[in-house]
Amino acid sequence: MNVYIGIDKVLISFSENDTVSIVQNENVGFALDKNKMVCGVIVSGMLEHEKNILEEALK
Numbered sequence: 001m002n003v004y005i006g007i008d009k010v011l012i013s014f015s016e017n018d019t020v021s022i023v024q025n026e027n028v029g030f031a032l033d034k035n036k037m038v039c040g041v042i043v044s045g046m047l048e049h050e051k052n053i054l055e056e057a058l059k
Contacts, residue, residue: 015039
């Protein structure tokens with residue numbers, strides 16, 4: 001599993017497969033691979049203190 005923290009988005013990738021599409025629902029997107037299997041989750045609109053909590057939890 002890899003976690004990428006951006007300015008206002010967080011990507012949690014739990015597969016080596018490439019993302020070919022994203023199904024978006026409000027602030028949560030589900031990354032799908034070529035087999036239409038979920039290979040990651042994208043959370044947008046995160047506040048700074050929420051990202052800080054996530055960063056601390058991942059240490």
